Amino acid sequence: MNCPKCQGPLQFLHLPDGIDIESCPFCNGAFYDADELTFDLPFEDAKDAGCLCPRCGGAMRGATVYGGKLTLDHCGRCKGVWFDQGEMQKLRALSGKENVVGRRGPEPEAGAGPEPAGSEPAEPPPVVAAVPATREQILAAFNRKVGIKAKKDADGRKKPAAAEPFDCGLWDNPDIARNPCVVHDGRKYLHFQTSKPMTTYVLGEFNWRVAVGDEALARDFVCPPFILSEDKTEEDTTWSLGEHMEPQEVWQAFKMEGVPPYRTGTAPAQPNPHGPALDSMAPVFWKLAAAAAGIFALIAGFSQNKVIQTFPFQYAVTDPERSRVTFPFDIAGRTSNVRVKVDSNVDNQWAYFQMALIDTRTDEALDFGREVGYYHGVDGGESWSEGSRSDTAFLPSVKAGSYYLRVEPETDSQLLAYTIELKRDVPRVSYLLWAWLLLVLPVGWVWFRHRSFECGRWQESDHPWTTEDDDDDDDD
Amino acid sequence: MKYTIFGAGIVAFLAYALFVGWSYSDVDEVKGVPKSVRENPGAYREHYKTYVRHHYYGK
Numbered sequence: 001m002n003c004p005k006c007q008g009p010l011q012f013l014h015l016p017d018g019i020d021i022e023s024c025p026f027c028n029g030a031f032y033d034a035d036e037l038t039f040d041l042p043f044e045d046a047k048d049a050g051c052l053c054p055r056c057g058g059a060m061r062g063a064t065v066y067g068g069k070l071t072l073d074h075c076g077r078c079k080g081v082w083f084d085q086g087e088m089q090k091l092r093a094l095s096g097k098e099n100v101v102g103r104r105g106p107e108p109e110a111g112a113g114p115e116p117a118g119s120e121p122a123e124p125p126p127v128v129a130a131v132p133a134t135r136e137q138i139l140a141a142f143n144r145k146v147g148i149k150a151k152k153d154a155d156g157r158k159k160p161a162a163a164e165p166f167d168c169g170l171w172d173n174p175d176i177a178r179n180p181c182v183v184h185d186g187r188k189y190l191h192f193q194t195s196k197p198m199t200t201y202v203l204g205e206f207n208w209r210v211a212v213g214d215e216a217l218a219r220d221f222v223c224p225p226f227i228l229s230e231d232k233t234e235e236d237t238t239w240s241l242g243e244h245m246e247p248q249e250v251w252q253a254f255k256m257e258g259v260p261p262y263r264t265g266t267a268p269a270q271p272n273p274h275g276p277a278l279d280s281m282a283p284v285f286w287k288l289a290a291a292a293a294g295i296f297a298l299i300a301g302f303s304q305n306k307v308i309q310t311f312p313f314q315y316a317v318t319d320p321e322r323s324r325v326t327f328p329f330d331i332a333g334r335t336s337n338v339r340v341k342v343d344s345n346v347d348n349q350w351a352y353f354q355m356a357l358i359d360t361r362t363d364e365a366l367d368f369g370r371e372v373g374y375y376h377g378v379d380g381g382e383s384w385s386e387g388s389r390s391d392t393a394f395l396p397s398v399k400a401g402s403y404y405l406r407v408e409p410e411t412d413s414q415l416l417a418y419t420i421e422l423k424r425d426v427p428r429v430s431y432l433l434w435a436w437l438l439l440v441l442p443v444g445w446v447w448f449r450h451r452s453f454e455c456g457r458w459q460e461s462d463h464p465w466t467t468e469d470d471d472d473d474d475d476d
Numbered sequence: 477m478k479y480t481i482f483g484a485g486i487v488a489f490l491a492y493a494l495f496v497g498w499s500y501s502d503v504d505e506v507k508g509v510p511k512s513v514r515e516n517p518g519a520y521r522e523h524y525k526t527y528v529r530h531h532y533y534g535k
Protein backbone atom coordinates (compact mmCIF):
# COMPACT_ATOMS: atom_id res chain seq x y z
CA MET A 1 0.00 0.00 0.00
CA ASN A 2 1.14 3.49 -0.76
CA CYS A 3 0.28 6.78 0.87
CA PRO A 4 -2.68 8.45 -0.89
CA LYS A 5 -1.03 11.82 -0.43
CA CYS A 6 2.67 11.40 -1.15
CA GLN A 7 2.72 7.88 -2.60
CA GLY A 8 5.29 6.74 -0.09
CA PRO A 9 5.10 3.11 1.06
CA LEU A 10 2.85 2.75 4.09
CA GLN A 11 4.05 0.96 7.18
CA PHE A 12 2.01 -0.99 9.69
CA LEU A 13 1.88 0.54 13.13
CA HIS A 14 0.70 -1.67 15.98
CA LEU A 15 -1.40 0.10 18.58
CA PRO A 16 -2.87 -1.32 21.82
CA ASP A 17 -6.07 -3.38 21.63
CA GLY A 18 -4.76 -5.15 18.55
CA ILE A 19 -5.28 -2.17 16.31
CA ASP A 20 -2.99 -2.02 13.29
CA ILE A 21 -2.98 1.22 11.38
CA GLU A 22 -1.08 2.12 8.26
CA SER A 23 1.09 5.16 8.59
CA CYS A 24 3.26 7.05 6.16
CA PRO A 25 6.81 7.63 7.39
CA PHE A 26 7.25 10.48 4.92
CA CYS A 27 4.24 12.75 5.50
CA ASN A 28 3.25 11.25 8.88
CA GLY A 29 -0.32 10.65 7.75
CA ALA A 30 -2.19 7.56 8.94
CA PHE A 31 -5.09 5.47 7.74
CA TYR A 32 -7.69 4.10 10.18
CA ASP A 33 -10.32 1.55 9.35
CA ALA A 34 -13.84 2.60 10.26
CA ASP A 35 -13.96 0.15 13.15
CA GLU A 36 -10.69 1.46 14.53
CA LEU A 37 -12.36 4.72 15.61
CA THR A 38 -14.48 4.75 18.75
CA PHE A 39 -17.34 6.70 17.19
CA ASP A 40 -18.81 7.60 13.83
CA LEU A 41 -17.50 10.86 12.58
CA PRO A 42 -20.21 13.45 11.84
CA PHE A 43 -19.31 14.04 8.23
CA GLU A 44 -20.96 17.03 6.60
CA ASP A 45 -20.25 18.40 3.13
CA ALA A 46 -18.08 16.12 1.05
CA LYS A 47 -16.29 16.49 -2.23
CA ASP A 48 -13.80 14.47 -4.19
CA ALA A 49 -10.48 14.44 -2.42
CA GLY A 50 -8.58 13.56 -5.57
CA CYS A 51 -6.95 10.49 -4.14
CA LEU A 52 -7.67 6.83 -3.71
CA CYS A 53 -8.20 4.77 -0.60
CA PRO A 54 -5.03 2.89 0.29
CA ARG A 55 -7.18 0.07 1.66
CA CYS A 56 -9.67 -0.71 -1.10
CA GLY A 57 -8.81 1.68 -3.93
CA GLY A 58 -12.12 3.49 -3.64
CA ALA A 59 -12.37 7.22 -4.25
CA MET A 60 -11.56 9.27 -1.16
CA ARG A 61 -13.85 12.13 -0.26
CA GLY A 62 -12.86 15.19 1.69
CA ALA A 63 -15.64 15.81 4.21
CA THR A 64 -15.91 18.47 6.85
CA VAL A 65 -16.75 17.74 10.46
CA TYR A 66 -17.79 19.93 13.37
CA GLY A 67 -19.05 22.83 11.32
CA GLY A 68 -16.27 22.88 8.82
CA LYS A 69 -13.56 23.28 11.43
CA LEU A 70 -11.81 20.15 10.19
CA THR A 71 -11.73 18.37 6.84
CA LEU A 72 -10.94 14.67 6.77
CA ASP A 73 -10.49 12.36 3.83
CA HIS A 74 -12.56 9.22 4.08
CA CYS A 75 -13.34 6.39 1.73
CA GLY A 76 -16.86 6.15 0.46
CA ARG A 77 -16.48 2.43 0.00
CA CYS A 78 -14.78 0.98 3.05
CA LYS A 79 -15.39 4.00 5.31
CA GLY A 80 -11.77 4.19 6.36
CA VAL A 81 -10.43 7.62 7.31
CA TRP A 82 -7.13 9.23 6.42
CA PHE A 83 -5.61 11.65 8.91
CA ASP A 84 -2.97 14.05 7.76
CA GLN A 85 -0.34 15.05 10.29
CA GLY A 86 -1.98 16.94 13.17
CA GLU A 87 -5.56 16.15 12.20
CA MET A 88 -5.96 13.49 14.89
CA GLN A 89 -5.10 16.05 17.58
CA LYS A 90 -7.62 18.50 16.09
CA LEU A 91 -10.28 15.81 16.11
CA ARG A 92 -9.64 15.05 19.76
CA ALA A 93 -9.96 18.73 20.60
CA LEU A 94 -13.12 19.25 18.58
CA SER A 95 -14.85 16.06 19.73
CA GLY A 96 -13.81 16.46 23.33
CA LYS A 97 -12.97 12.75 23.38
CA GLU A 98 -9.56 11.57 24.37
CA ASN A 99 -10.11 8.04 23.14
CA VAL A 100 -10.75 8.53 19.48
CA VAL A 101 -8.90 5.40 18.47
CA GLY A 102 -10.06 2.01 19.73
CA ARG A 103 -12.18 -1.04 19.08
CA ARG A 104 -15.90 -0.67 19.14
CA GLY A 105 -18.31 -3.31 20.35
CA PRO A 106 -19.72 -5.87 17.93
CA GLU A 107 -21.85 -4.35 15.28
CA PRO A 108 -25.39 -5.59 14.72
CA GLU A 109 -25.60 -8.21 12.04
CA ALA A 110 -26.78 -7.17 8.63
CA GLY A 111 -30.51 -7.44 8.29
CA ALA A 112 -31.03 -7.49 12.05
CA GLY A 113 -32.98 -4.28 11.97
CA PRO A 114 -34.30 -1.70 9.61
CA GLU A 115 -31.87 0.79 8.25
CA PRO A 116 -32.25 4.22 9.88
CA ALA A 117 -34.18 6.64 7.77
CA GLY A 118 -32.11 9.29 6.13
CA SER A 119 -28.89 7.42 6.51
CA GLU A 120 -26.48 7.22 3.65
CA PRO A 121 -27.17 4.21 1.45
CA ALA A 122 -24.71 1.54 2.41
CA GLU A 123 -22.14 0.35 -0.05
CA PRO A 124 -23.00 -3.05 -1.42
CA PRO A 125 -21.34 -5.79 0.56
CA PRO A 126 -18.13 -6.86 -1.06
CA VAL A 127 -18.42 -10.03 -3.02
CA VAL A 128 -15.89 -12.31 -4.47
CA ALA A 129 -15.90 -12.79 -8.16
CA ALA A 130 -14.85 -16.03 -9.67
CA VAL A 131 -12.93 -14.14 -12.23
CA PRO A 132 -10.65 -16.64 -13.87
CA ALA A 133 -7.91 -15.51 -11.61
CA THR A 134 -4.79 -17.04 -10.30
CA ARG A 135 -4.69 -18.37 -6.79
CA GLU A 136 -2.52 -15.45 -5.83
CA GLN A 137 -5.10 -12.93 -6.93
CA ILE A 138 -7.81 -14.59 -4.92
CA LEU A 139 -5.56 -14.73 -1.89
CA ALA A 140 -4.71 -11.11 -2.32
CA ALA A 141 -8.39 -10.28 -2.26
CA PHE A 142 -8.84 -12.23 0.93
CA ASN A 143 -5.85 -10.70 2.60
CA ARG A 144 -6.86 -7.24 3.68
CA LYS A 145 -3.32 -6.39 4.68
CA VAL A 146 -1.96 -6.95 1.20
CA GLY A 147 -3.88 -4.04 -0.13
CA ILE A 148 -5.69 -3.28 -3.33
CA LYS A 149 -5.27 -0.10 -5.21
CA ALA A 150 -6.94 1.34 -8.25
CA LYS A 151 -6.86 4.35 -10.46
CA LYS A 152 -9.89 5.80 -12.07
CA ASP A 153 -9.67 7.74 -15.23
CA ALA A 154 -13.37 8.12 -15.96
CA ASP A 155 -13.11 11.82 -15.21
CA GLY A 156 -10.16 12.15 -17.53
CA ARG A 157 -7.67 12.88 -14.82
CA LYS A 158 -4.78 10.66 -14.21
CA LYS A 159 -4.76 9.34 -10.69
CA PRO A 160 -1.89 7.88 -8.76
CA ALA A 161 -1.41 4.26 -9.63
CA ALA A 162 0.15 1.45 -7.72
CA ALA A 163 2.49 0.65 -10.51
CA GLU A 164 3.81 2.70 -13.35
CA PRO A 165 4.95 1.32 -16.68
CA PHE A 166 8.68 1.02 -16.77
CA ASP A 167 10.84 -0.01 -19.65
CA CYS A 168 13.38 -2.26 -18.00
CA GLY A 169 15.35 -2.39 -21.23
CA LEU A 170 17.11 -5.56 -20.16
CA TRP A 171 14.68 -8.12 -21.31
CA ASP A 172 15.67 -9.59 -24.62
CA ASN A 173 12.18 -10.02 -25.84
CA PRO A 174 10.68 -8.55 -28.98
CA ASP A 175 7.42 -7.99 -27.11
CA ILE A 176 9.05 -5.62 -24.67
CA ALA A 177 7.53 -2.61 -26.37
CA ARG A 178 4.05 -3.99 -26.04
CA ASN A 179 4.62 -5.54 -22.64
CA PRO A 180 6.61 -3.31 -20.40
CA CYS A 181 7.83 -4.13 -16.97
CA VAL A 182 6.32 -2.38 -14.01
CA VAL A 183 7.95 -1.23 -10.82
CA HIS A 184 6.16 -1.33 -7.50
CA ASP A 185 7.63 -0.90 -4.04
CA GLY A 186 11.09 -1.03 -5.55
CA ARG A 187 10.50 -4.40 -7.19
CA LYS A 188 10.66 -4.88 -10.91
CA TYR A 189 7.85 -7.04 -12.25
CA LEU A 190 8.10 -8.67 -15.66
CA HIS A 191 5.06 -9.05 -17.81
CA PHE A 192 3.87 -12.63 -17.68
CA GLN A 193 0.67 -12.85 -19.64
CA THR A 194 -2.31 -10.90 -20.85
CA SER A 195 -5.77 -12.39 -20.88
CA LYS A 196 -9.37 -11.32 -21.15
CA PRO A 197 -11.20 -12.97 -18.28
CA MET A 198 -14.97 -12.94 -17.86
CA THR A 199 -16.92 -13.37 -14.65
CA THR A 200 -18.99 -16.55 -14.79
CA TYR A 201 -19.54 -17.26 -11.13
CA VAL A 202 -19.36 -15.30 -7.91
CA LEU A 203 -18.23 -16.79 -4.64
CA GLY A 204 -16.85 -15.24 -1.50
CA GLU A 205 -15.68 -11.71 -0.92
CA PHE A 206 -14.01 -9.13 -3.10
CA ASN A 207 -13.26 -5.49 -2.61
CA TRP A 208 -15.17 -4.35 -5.64
CA ARG A 209 -18.59 -4.93 -7.09
CA VAL A 210 -18.62 -7.81 -9.50
CA ALA A 211 -21.35 -9.07 -11.77
CA VAL A 212 -21.63 -12.13 -13.90
CA GLY A 213 -20.64 -11.27 -17.44
CA ASP A 214 -18.13 -8.62 -16.43
CA GLU A 215 -15.13 -8.59 -18.69
CA ALA A 216 -11.73 -7.10 -18.14
CA LEU A 217 -8.36 -6.98 -19.73
CA ALA A 218 -6.00 -8.66 -17.29
CA ARG A 219 -2.23 -8.38 -17.34
CA ASP A 220 -0.07 -10.25 -14.90
CA PHE A 221 3.43 -9.15 -13.92
CA VAL A 222 5.62 -11.36 -11.79
CA CYS A 223 8.48 -10.84 -9.42
CA PRO A 224 8.45 -14.10 -7.48
CA PRO A 225 7.07 -14.62 -4.93
CA PHE A 226 4.93 -11.61 -5.83
CA ILE A 227 2.53 -11.14 -8.69
CA LEU A 228 1.02 -7.87 -9.74
CA SER A 229 -2.21 -8.07 -11.70
CA GLU A 230 -3.86 -5.32 -13.64
CA ASP A 231 -7.57 -5.71 -14.34
CA LYS A 232 -8.72 -3.05 -16.73
CA THR A 233 -12.32 -2.32 -17.55
CA GLU A 234 -13.93 0.60 -19.30
CA GLU A 235 -14.52 2.31 -15.97
CA ASP A 236 -11.38 1.73 -14.04
CA THR A 237 -8.17 -0.14 -13.60
CA THR A 238 -7.49 -2.28 -10.57
CA TRP A 239 -4.04 -3.38 -9.51
CA SER A 240 -3.84 -6.40 -7.24
CA LEU A 241 -0.75 -7.55 -5.43
CA GLY A 242 -0.47 -11.21 -4.54
CA GLU A 243 2.15 -13.32 -2.86
CA HIS A 244 2.72 -16.97 -3.60
CA MET A 245 1.75 -19.42 -0.89
CA GLU A 246 2.60 -23.08 -0.72
CA PRO A 247 -0.37 -25.41 -1.27
CA GLN A 248 -0.11 -26.83 2.25
CA GLU A 249 -0.27 -23.34 3.67
CA VAL A 250 -3.47 -22.56 1.78
CA TRP A 251 -4.89 -25.93 2.67
CA GLN A 252 -4.40 -25.30 6.36
CA ALA A 253 -5.59 -21.70 6.16
CA PHE A 254 -8.97 -22.87 4.88
CA LYS A 255 -9.01 -25.76 7.36
CA MET A 256 -9.39 -28.29 4.59
CA GLU A 257 -9.26 -31.96 5.41
CA GLY A 258 -6.96 -34.40 3.77
CA VAL A 259 -4.03 -33.34 1.66
CA PRO A 260 -3.90 -30.75 -1.09
CA PRO A 261 -3.87 -31.97 -4.66
CA TYR A 262 -0.52 -32.79 -6.17
CA ARG A 263 1.13 -29.72 -7.58
CA THR A 264 1.86 -29.83 -11.27
CA GLY A 265 3.69 -27.32 -13.38
CA THR A 266 5.11 -24.04 -12.19
CA ALA A 267 2.99 -21.20 -10.86
CA PRO A 268 3.73 -17.73 -12.27
CA ALA A 269 4.89 -16.37 -8.93
CA GLN A 270 6.27 -19.57 -7.48
CA PRO A 271 9.70 -18.89 -6.01
CA ASN A 272 12.49 -20.67 -7.76
CA PRO A 273 13.68 -23.33 -5.27
CA HIS A 274 17.19 -23.07 -6.68
CA GLY A 275 17.32 -19.30 -6.34
CA PRO A 276 18.67 -19.17 -2.77
CA ALA A 277 21.33 -21.77 -3.53
CA LEU A 278 22.41 -19.92 -6.66
CA ASP A 279 22.41 -16.59 -4.85
CA SER A 280 24.60 -17.98 -2.09
CA MET A 281 26.94 -19.97 -4.34
CA ALA A 282 27.64 -17.29 -6.94
CA PRO A 283 29.51 -14.87 -4.64
CA VAL A 284 31.37 -17.77 -3.00
CA PHE A 285 32.42 -18.98 -6.44
CA TRP A 286 33.84 -15.60 -7.40
CA LYS A 287 35.73 -15.35 -4.12
CA LEU A 288 37.16 -18.85 -4.48
CA ALA A 289 38.05 -18.29 -8.12
CA ALA A 290 39.82 -15.08 -7.18
CA ALA A 291 41.57 -16.86 -4.31
CA ALA A 292 42.75 -19.59 -6.67
CA ALA A 293 44.06 -16.99 -9.10
CA GLY A 294 45.78 -15.14 -6.29
CA ILE A 295 47.43 -18.28 -4.95
CA PHE A 296 48.59 -19.19 -8.44
CA ALA A 297 50.02 -15.73 -9.01
CA LEU A 298 51.76 -15.79 -5.64
CA ILE A 299 53.35 -19.21 -6.09
CA ALA A 300 54.18 -18.56 -9.74
CA GLY A 301 55.77 -15.27 -8.77
CA PHE A 302 58.11 -16.97 -6.33
CA SER A 303 58.79 -20.09 -8.40
CA GLN A 304 62.24 -20.63 -9.95
CA ASN A 305 60.96 -21.45 -13.42
CA LYS A 306 64.60 -21.88 -14.39
CA VAL A 307 66.31 -24.07 -16.98
CA ILE A 308 68.69 -26.48 -15.23
CA GLN A 309 70.39 -28.11 -18.19
CA THR A 310 69.91 -28.62 -21.91
CA PHE A 311 71.35 -31.82 -23.36
CA PRO A 312 71.76 -32.26 -27.13
CA PHE A 313 72.03 -35.87 -28.36
CA GLN A 314 72.36 -37.69 -31.63
CA TYR A 315 71.46 -41.22 -32.46
CA ALA A 316 72.46 -43.26 -35.51
CA VAL A 317 71.21 -46.72 -36.25
CA THR A 318 74.83 -47.80 -36.57
CA ASP A 319 75.60 -46.86 -32.95
CA PRO A 320 76.43 -49.99 -30.94
CA GLU A 321 74.65 -48.54 -27.90
CA ARG A 322 71.73 -46.17 -28.27
CA SER A 323 71.44 -45.31 -24.57
CA ARG A 324 72.99 -42.10 -23.29
CA VAL A 325 73.72 -40.74 -19.83
CA THR A 326 74.45 -37.15 -18.85
CA PHE A 327 77.00 -35.85 -16.43
CA PRO A 328 75.74 -35.28 -12.89
CA PHE A 329 74.04 -31.94 -12.31
CA ASP A 330 72.50 -30.26 -9.30
CA ILE A 331 68.85 -29.55 -8.83
CA ALA A 332 68.46 -26.83 -6.22
CA GLY A 333 65.64 -25.24 -4.26
CA ARG A 334 62.67 -26.60 -2.37
CA THR A 335 60.89 -29.76 -3.40
CA SER A 336 58.98 -29.00 -6.56
CA ASN A 337 58.50 -30.27 -10.09
CA VAL A 338 60.95 -30.66 -12.98
CA ARG A 339 59.76 -30.22 -16.51
CA VAL A 340 61.47 -32.41 -19.11
CA LYS A 341 61.02 -31.23 -22.67
CA VAL A 342 62.07 -33.36 -25.63
CA ASP A 343 62.65 -31.78 -29.04
CA SER A 344 63.60 -33.91 -32.03
CA ASN A 345 64.03 -33.64 -35.77
CA VAL A 346 61.66 -36.47 -36.66
CA ASP A 347 60.19 -36.00 -40.11
CA ASN A 348 57.47 -38.44 -41.14
CA GLN A 349 58.95 -40.57 -38.39
CA TRP A 350 58.39 -41.34 -34.76
CA ALA A 351 60.69 -41.61 -31.80
CA TYR A 352 60.15 -42.86 -28.29
CA PHE A 353 62.41 -41.76 -25.47
CA GLN A 354 62.65 -43.86 -22.33
CA MET A 355 64.15 -41.64 -19.67
CA ALA A 356 65.20 -41.92 -16.06
CA LEU A 357 66.18 -39.14 -13.68
CA ILE A 358 68.53 -40.91 -11.27
CA ASP A 359 69.60 -39.60 -7.87
CA THR A 360 73.38 -40.08 -7.59
CA ARG A 361 73.25 -40.52 -3.80
CA THR A 362 70.29 -42.83 -3.32
CA ASP A 363 70.31 -44.61 -6.71
CA GLU A 364 66.59 -44.02 -6.93
CA ALA A 365 65.17 -43.22 -10.34
CA LEU A 366 62.07 -41.64 -11.76
CA ASP A 367 61.31 -43.62 -14.93
CA PHE A 368 59.16 -42.12 -17.63
CA GLY A 369 58.82 -42.09 -21.39
CA ARG A 370 57.67 -39.75 -24.07
CA GLU A 371 56.88 -40.29 -27.72
CA VAL A 372 57.10 -37.80 -30.52
CA GLY A 373 55.99 -38.22 -34.09
CA TYR A 374 55.53 -35.78 -36.88
CA TYR A 375 53.97 -36.59 -40.25
CA HIS A 376 53.04 -34.34 -43.10
CA GLY A 377 52.34 -34.52 -46.80
CA VAL A 378 50.04 -33.46 -49.57
CA ASP A 379 46.84 -35.31 -50.23
CA GLY A 380 44.52 -34.35 -53.07
CA GLY A 381 46.27 -31.06 -53.50
CA GLU A 382 45.92 -30.19 -49.80
CA SER A 383 48.85 -30.20 -47.44
CA TRP A 384 48.38 -31.82 -44.06
CA SER A 385 50.41 -32.40 -40.98
CA GLU A 386 49.90 -34.39 -37.84
CA GLY A 387 51.65 -34.86 -34.53
CA SER A 388 54.49 -32.89 -33.01
CA ARG A 389 58.26 -32.98 -32.88
CA SER A 390 58.31 -32.21 -29.17
CA ASP A 391 56.70 -33.35 -25.94
CA THR A 392 57.01 -32.58 -22.26
CA ALA A 393 56.80 -34.49 -19.02
CA PHE A 394 56.48 -33.18 -15.49
CA LEU A 395 58.31 -35.02 -12.76
CA PRO A 396 56.52 -34.46 -9.46
CA SER A 397 58.03 -33.41 -6.14
CA VAL A 398 61.70 -33.71 -7.02
CA LYS A 399 63.89 -32.99 -4.02
CA ALA A 400 67.05 -30.95 -4.25
CA GLY A 401 70.15 -33.04 -4.96
CA SER A 402 72.60 -34.34 -7.53
CA TYR A 403 71.08 -36.20 -10.46
CA TYR A 404 71.93 -37.54 -13.87
CA LEU A 405 69.66 -38.42 -16.75
CA ARG A 406 69.62 -41.61 -18.76
CA VAL A 407 67.94 -41.59 -22.18
CA GLU A 408 67.28 -44.49 -24.47
CA PRO A 409 65.63 -43.66 -27.78
CA GLU A 410 63.71 -45.97 -30.06
CA THR A 411 62.90 -44.76 -33.53
CA ASP A 412 62.31 -45.77 -37.13
CA SER A 413 64.76 -43.08 -38.17
CA GLN A 414 68.28 -43.87 -39.36
CA LEU A 415 69.66 -40.68 -37.86
CA LEU A 416 68.00 -38.77 -35.05
CA ALA A 417 68.99 -35.54 -33.34
CA TYR A 418 67.17 -34.61 -30.19
CA THR A 419 67.48 -32.20 -27.30
CA ILE A 420 66.32 -32.67 -23.72
CA GLU A 421 65.75 -29.60 -21.58
CA LEU A 422 65.21 -29.77 -17.82
CA LYS A 423 63.46 -26.89 -16.13
CA ARG A 424 62.94 -26.55 -12.39
CA ASP A 425 59.84 -25.40 -10.49
CA VAL A 426 57.53 -24.62 -13.39
CA PRO A 427 54.09 -23.21 -12.43
CA ARG A 428 51.31 -25.06 -14.22
CA VAL A 429 48.49 -22.89 -15.53
CA SER A 430 46.49 -26.02 -16.29
CA TYR A 431 46.09 -26.61 -12.55
CA LEU A 432 44.46 -23.21 -12.16
CA LEU A 433 42.14 -23.95 -15.08
CA TRP A 434 41.24 -27.30 -13.54
CA ALA A 435 40.52 -25.63 -10.21
CA TRP A 436 38.26 -23.08 -11.89
CA LEU A 437 36.48 -25.85 -13.75
CA LEU A 438 35.88 -27.84 -10.57
CA LEU A 439 34.66 -24.70 -8.83
CA VAL A 440 32.26 -23.76 -11.59
CA LEU A 441 30.75 -27.21 -12.04
CA PRO A 442 28.48 -27.17 -8.95
CA VAL A 443 27.46 -23.58 -9.69
CA GLY A 444 26.77 -24.50 -13.28
CA TRP A 445 24.63 -27.41 -12.20
CA VAL A 446 22.55 -25.24 -9.87
CA TRP A 447 22.34 -22.54 -12.54
CA PHE A 448 21.13 -25.14 -15.03
CA ARG A 449 18.40 -26.32 -12.67
CA HIS A 450 17.49 -22.71 -11.86
CA ARG A 451 17.20 -21.91 -15.52
CA SER A 452 15.20 -25.07 -16.22
CA PHE A 453 12.74 -24.01 -13.54
CA GLU A 454 12.46 -20.54 -15.06
CA CYS A 455 11.98 -22.06 -18.50
CA GLY A 456 9.09 -24.07 -17.08
CA ARG A 457 7.60 -20.96 -15.54
CA TRP A 458 7.87 -18.81 -18.64
CA GLN A 459 6.76 -21.62 -20.93
CA GLU A 460 3.24 -20.96 -19.64
CA SER A 461 3.53 -17.23 -20.25
CA ASP A 462 3.18 -15.03 -23.29
CA HIS A 463 6.97 -15.00 -23.48
CA PRO A 464 8.27 -18.57 -23.52
CA TRP A 465 12.02 -18.77 -23.40
CA THR A 466 13.17 -19.71 -26.85
CA THR A 467 16.20 -18.84 -28.90
CA GLU A 468 16.57 -18.20 -32.58
CA ASP A 469 18.54 -21.42 -32.80
CA ASP A 470 15.61 -23.31 -31.33
CA ASP A 471 13.34 -21.68 -33.87
CA ASP A 472 15.71 -22.70 -36.64
CA ASP A 473 15.76 -26.23 -35.32
CA ASP A 474 12.00 -26.25 -35.25
CA ASP A 475 11.91 -25.04 -38.81
CA ASP A 476 14.23 -27.81 -39.77
CA MET B 477 28.10 -24.16 3.16
CA LYS B 478 28.88 -27.46 1.48
CA TYR B 479 30.01 -25.62 -1.61
CA THR B 480 32.21 -23.35 0.47
CA ILE B 481 33.90 -26.37 2.05
CA PHE B 482 34.20 -28.08 -1.33
CA GLY B 483 35.62 -24.96 -2.95
CA ALA B 484 38.03 -24.32 -0.09
CA GLY B 485 39.27 -27.89 -0.50
CA ILE B 486 39.84 -27.32 -4.20
CA VAL B 487 41.75 -24.12 -3.58
CA ALA B 488 43.78 -25.72 -0.80
CA PHE B 489 44.72 -28.65 -3.04
CA LEU B 490 45.63 -26.23 -5.81
CA ALA B 491 47.98 -24.43 -3.46
CA TYR B 492 49.51 -27.73 -2.33
CA ALA B 493 49.91 -29.04 -5.89
CA LEU B 494 51.51 -25.83 -7.10
CA PHE B 495 53.83 -25.54 -4.13
CA VAL B 496 55.21 -29.09 -3.99
CA GLY B 497 55.01 -29.65 -7.73
CA TRP B 498 52.44 -32.44 -7.51
CA SER B 499 51.73 -34.04 -10.84
CA TYR B 500 49.51 -36.75 -12.22
CA SER B 501 52.23 -37.75 -14.73
CA ASP B 502 52.81 -41.44 -15.33
CA VAL B 503 56.18 -41.62 -13.62
CA ASP B 504 57.48 -44.80 -12.04
CA GLU B 505 59.70 -44.69 -9.00
CA VAL B 506 62.49 -47.28 -9.21
CA LYS B 507 64.87 -48.05 -6.37
CA GLY B 508 68.24 -49.73 -6.50
CA VAL B 509 69.43 -48.54 -9.87
CA PRO B 510 72.80 -50.22 -10.59
CA LYS B 511 75.85 -48.06 -10.08
CA SER B 512 77.19 -49.27 -13.40
CA VAL B 513 74.58 -47.36 -15.39
CA ARG B 514 76.87 -44.37 -15.85
CA GLU B 515 79.63 -46.51 -17.28
CA ASN B 516 77.34 -48.85 -19.16
CA PRO B 517 74.02 -47.15 -19.96
CA GLY B 518 72.64 -50.32 -21.52
CA ALA B 519 72.90 -52.16 -18.22
CA TYR B 520 69.73 -50.47 -16.99
CA ARG B 521 67.68 -51.67 -19.91
CA GLU B 522 66.14 -54.63 -18.09
CA HIS B 523 64.26 -52.24 -15.83
CA TYR B 524 62.24 -50.97 -18.77
CA LYS B 525 58.94 -52.27 -19.82
CA THR B 526 58.53 -53.38 -23.38
CA TYR B 527 57.50 -50.38 -25.43
CA VAL B 528 54.60 -50.91 -27.78
CA ARG B 529 53.48 -48.12 -30.06
CA HIS B 530 49.76 -47.39 -29.76
CA HIS B 531 49.51 -44.54 -32.20
CA TYR B 532 50.02 -44.60 -35.91
CA TYR B 533 50.40 -41.37 -37.68
CA GLY B 534 49.73 -40.43 -41.25
CA LYS B 535 46.68 -40.10 -43.38
